[in-house]
Amino acid sequence: MSLTMGGGGHRPPEQGIGGQARSAGTKDLANGHEDASRHRVAIIGSGNWGCVAARLVAFNTARLESFHDEVRMWVYEELLPTGEKLSDNINRTNENLKYLPGIKLGVNVIPDPDLEHAVEQANMLVFVTPHQFVEGICKRLIGRIRHNAQAISLIKGMEVKTEGTWMISKLISNVLGINCCVLMGANLANEIAEEKFSEATVGYRGDGEIAQRWVQLFSTPYFLVSAVQDIEGVELCGTLKNVVAIAAGLVDGLDMGNNTKAAIMRIGLREMLAFSKLLFPSVKDSTFLESCGIADLITTCFGGRNRKVAEAFARCGGKRSFDELEAELLQGQKLQGVSTAKELYEVLGHRGLQGFFPLFTTVHEICIGHLPPSALVECSSEMTSKFPHDEDSAQL
Amino acid sequence: MSLTMGGGGHRPPEQGIGGQARSAGTKDLANGHEDASRHRVAIIGSGNWGCVAARLVAFNTARLESFHDEVRMWVYEELLPTGEKLSDNINRTNENLKYLPGIKLGVNVIPDPDLEHAVEQANMLVFVTPHQFVEGICKRLIGRIRHNAQAISLIKGMEVKTEGTWMISKLISNVLGINCCVLMGANLANEIAEEKFSEATVGYRGDGEIAQRWVQLFSTPYFLVSAVQDIEGVELCGTLKNVVAIAAGLVDGLDMGNNTKAAIMRIGLREMLAFSKLLFPSVKDSTFLESCGIADLITTCFGGRNRKVAEAFARCGGKRSFDELEAELLQGQKLQGVSTAKELYEVLGHRGLQGFFPLFTTVHEICIGHLPPSALVECSSEMTSKFPHDEDSAQL
Numbered sequence: 001m002s003l004t005m006g007g008g009g010h011r012p013p014e015q016g017i018g019g020q021a022r023s024a025g026t027k028d029l030a031n032g033h034e035d036a037s038r039h040r041v042a043i044i045g046s047g048n049w050g051c052v053a054a055r056l057v058a059f060n061t062a063r064l065e066s067f068h069d070e071v072r073m074w075v076y077e078e079l080l081p082t083g084e085k086l087s088d089n090i091n092r093t094n095e096n097l098k099y100l101p102g103i104k105l106g107v108n109v110i111p112d113p114d115l116e117h118a119v120e121q122a123n124m125l126v127f128v129t130p131h132q133f134v135e136g137i138c139k140r141l142i143g144r145i146r147h148n149a150q151a152i153s154l155i156k157g158m159e160v161k162t163e164g165t166w167m168i169s170k171l172i173s174n175v176l177g178i179n180c181c182v183l184m185g186a187n188l189a190n191e192i193a194e195e196k197f198s199e200a201t202v203g204y205r206g207d208g209e210i211a212q213r214w215v216q217l218f219s220t221p222y223f224l225v226s227a228v229q230d231i232e233g234v235e236l237c238g239t240l241k242n243v244v245a246i247a248a249g250l251v252d253g254l255d256m257g258n259n260t261k262a263a264i265m266r267i268g269l270r271e272m273l274a275f276s277k278l279l280f281p282s283v284k285d286s287t288f289l290e291s292c293g294i295a296d297l298i299t300t301c302f303g304g305r306n307r308k309v310a311e312a313f314a315r316c317g318g319k320r321s322f323d324e325l326e327a328e329l330l331q332g333q334k335l336q337g338v339s340t341a342k343e344l345y346e347v348l349g350h351r352g353l354q355g356f357f358p359l360f361t362t363v364h365e366i367c368i369g370h371l372p373p374s375a376l377v378e379c380s381s382e383m384t385s386k387f388p389h390d391e392d393s394a395q396l
Numbered sequence: 397m398s399l400t401m402g403g404g405g406h407r408p409p410e411q412g413i414g415g416q417a418r419s420a421g422t423k424d425l426a427n428g429h430e431d432a433s434r435h436r437v438a439i440i441g442s443g444n445w446g447c448v449a450a451r452l453v454a455f456n457t458a459r460l461e462s463f464h465d466e467v468r469m470w471v472y473e474e475l476l477p478t479g480e481k482l483s484d485n486i487n488r489t490n491e492n493l494k495y496l497p498g499i500k501l502g503v504n505v506i507p508d509p510d511l512e513h514a515v516e517q518a519n520m521l522v523f524v525t526p527h528q529f530v531e532g533i534c535k536r537l538i539g540r541i542r543h544n545a546q547a548i549s550l551i552k553g554m555e556v557k558t559e560g561t562w563m564i565s566k567l568i569s570n571v572l573g574i575n576c577c578v579l580m581g582a583n584l585a586n587e588i589a590e591e592k593f594s595e596a597t598v599g600y601r602g603d604g605e606i607a608q609r610w611v612q613l614f615s616t617p618y619f620l621v622s623a624v625q626d627i628e629g630v631e632l633c634g635t636l637k638n639v640v641a642i643a644a645g646l647v648d649g650l651d652m653g654n655n656t657k658a659a660i661m662r663i664g665l666r667e668m669l670a671f672s673k674l675l676f677p678s679v680k681d682s683t684f685l686e687s688c689g690i691a692d693l694i695t696t697c698f699g700g701r702n703r704k705v706a707e708a709f710a711r712c713g714g715k716r717s718f719d720e721l722e723a724e725l726l727q728g729q730k731l732q733g734v735s736t737a738k739e740l741y742e743v744l745g746h747r748g749l750q751g752f753f754p755l756f757t758t759v760h761e762i763c764i765g766h767l768p769p770s771a772l773v774e775c776s777s778e779m780t781s782k783f784p785h786d787e788d789s790a791q792l
Binding site: 186187188191192194196197198199224256257258259260261262263265266269270273285286288289290291294295296298299302303377 | 582583584587588590592593594595620652653654655656657658659661662665666669681682684685686687690691692694695698699773
């Protein structure tokens with residue numbers, strides 16, 4: 001039984017051996033020429049999600065006339081236990097043994113340990129690094145990218161600075177002076193690598209044509225992408241859901257059952273919407289019904305790492321710290337919900353609004369050990385009682 | 397650690413032994429008189445959810461001045477294996493051994509096997525029977541209820557007749573000539589019986605004051621109820637989510653993973669909203685963010701019986717029928733998603749709209765064996781591609 005659509009999903013083009021003959025794919029060979037007007041893509045990042053993104057993109061650049069086949073993927077160089085460089089290994093095997101073992105990336109994915117070299121020809125830049133590295137990477141790229149470059153961020157998280165809240169896309173835009181869209185959704189990377197049916201949402205600000213180009217670049221028969229003109233809504237969904245996932249994990253660890261978990265997720269979704277509108281009044285309710293909203297929330301609250309560590313935290317009654325459990329359970333992967341909860345707490349504190357976001361606020365206070373995990377349910381009771389019992393309650 | 401709110405949740409008033417002295421609770425005794433102006437509640441139904449509803453209501457009628465303590469609960473008479481009548485057993489033990497064993501209902505819940513007698517003094521009628529019995533019960537009650545009676549339906553499902561689609565609340569309203577609200581939500585009955593935190597939504601048509609009386613009657617520290625003026629939206633959420641739960645169960649049985657399940661649930665929610673608006677243009681988007689909407693959908697897609705049987709159906713490749721699996725897995729409880737999917741199929745077929753609801757339509761065709769379970773994912777791909785890739789796609 002085929003579990004993918006469109007007749008079995010995509011297979012990477014036939015592999016070159018030893019890395020040769022990769023810079024030109026079958027499409028270009030068939031046409032017999034290179035076309036400078038074609039869009040060239042660089043992937044900035046080569047972790048788990050970065051490799052899956054590269055694989056999706058490479059499938060499309062190999063088959064679509066408007067894109068140059070080659071996808072450059074910047075690899076933060078590491079030495080493998082064998083002593084081989086990670087970039088050399090990817091080049092040799094067409095896999096990332098460390099972050100996505102067992103999955104061929106596509107022969108037109110070219111690993112490149114030189115950041116500036118990786119991006120120099122590209123006019124479509126896909127940012128998919130851990131969020132704490134974005135600013136430094138962007139600063140290195142000032143003056144090194146093409147003048148007509150467009151960016152998209154697949155990075156979840158935000159930066160809270162003294163001058164306000166910075167979404168990652170805004171950080172990229174401002175440092176590099178280029179337009180930046182976002183792609184978010186219910187996207188556990190390994191499932192997409194296995195070509196299991198998923199969806200995603202592109203958020204954009206003004207230019208729908210550019211958004212459609214990103215949609216085209218990422219869409220495959222098993223990965224359905226829609227665009228919505230609400231970049232802040234889409235990006236905040238991807239960031240805030242990690243805090244709700246901490247709450248969901250606490251409910252799991254407290255053995256509260258399905259009703260409670262669903263109620264906490266619903267209240268969390270409502271705080272996500274309210275917080276997003278507080279920061280950006282232009283945010284649309286309908287964005288929260290897209291893959292980036294409700295679907296990503298479900299995935300993250302049932303399958304993600306924030307949920308997992310929070311469950312463990314509640315099971316030990318908060319007696320071991322999130323840092324300790326993270327190190328034990330995630331093998332080096334990082335938890336975003338805890339730091340995001342802290343950032344929300346600060347933003348809400350500056351505005352004197354913590355009382356209106358009891359779920360977000362309580363999650364932070366539980367994470368730092370000021371409240372026991374069971375406080376979560378008590379705060380939810382307060383939350384609902386703050387709002388009138390009528391149809392306005394869902395609008396917040 | 398307390399898992400309930402408000403200091404440990406509710407405990408039923410001290411029990412009478414052997415059923416005596418139950419018709420007057422402590423509140424009336426303290427006042428020393430009966431007040432004819434107090435609202436009197438009857439529960440029509442005494443299954444799993446009926447008993448939990450009776451317990452919630454009895455907690456409030458015992459403590460609130462505006463309600464008469466006594467809650468009459470109509471019991472469809474059965475003989476227990478011991479030979480004792482179910483109603484006698486409930487009266488003697490204050491539990492329903494068959495449908496909610498181990499949970500005291502509250503001494504002010506009075507079981508009554510005589511339907512007409514159970515309702516004759518009540519002005520607040522709570523309908524909570526299997527949906528196929530509602531019409532017959534209402535017909536028996538014509539001319540037997542108080543002229544100022546109000547009703548609320550906790551029943552999920554709808555009746556498709558040649559003259560159109562009948563929601564259960566409309567059926568009750570029309571047969572009895574009385575106003576009827578609904579109460580729906582993420583409400584797995586046994587979890588509420590254990591006083592785990594839950595929410596629910598009252599849907600009403602015109603009279604907000606009556607809706608608030610229902611809210612007051614059902615709300616407890618661990619069961620938070622909100623009212624929305626969108627009876628059709630609330631009731632359709634409760635009905636349609638069972639079809640999405642079938643889809644979610646199929647995804648589970650196909651081992652498709654979290655992304656796919658979240659995507660299918662999201663697409664299902666979108667069809668729920670679109671179908672509701674098709675039938676009733678007044679339906680509000682915000683209703684789908686209430687407990688009756690997204691929260692109930694989550695609960696049902698992760699914990700309910702529709703999901704469970706559909707998973708088993710997919711695991712055996714559709715080689716055993718839903719009827720057979722239902723009988724084997726549910727010990728006499730009934731699955732609503734399969735019959736609702738059939739009803740939706742007919743409604744959409746009459747209007748020539750099946751093509752716009754590929755998930756609903758495909759679920760039915762899978763249930764009756766015309767398509768394999770894997771067709772679900774293929775239809776979802778079509779679904780998304782029917783809609784433009786822009787912000788309108790979430791609005792449907």
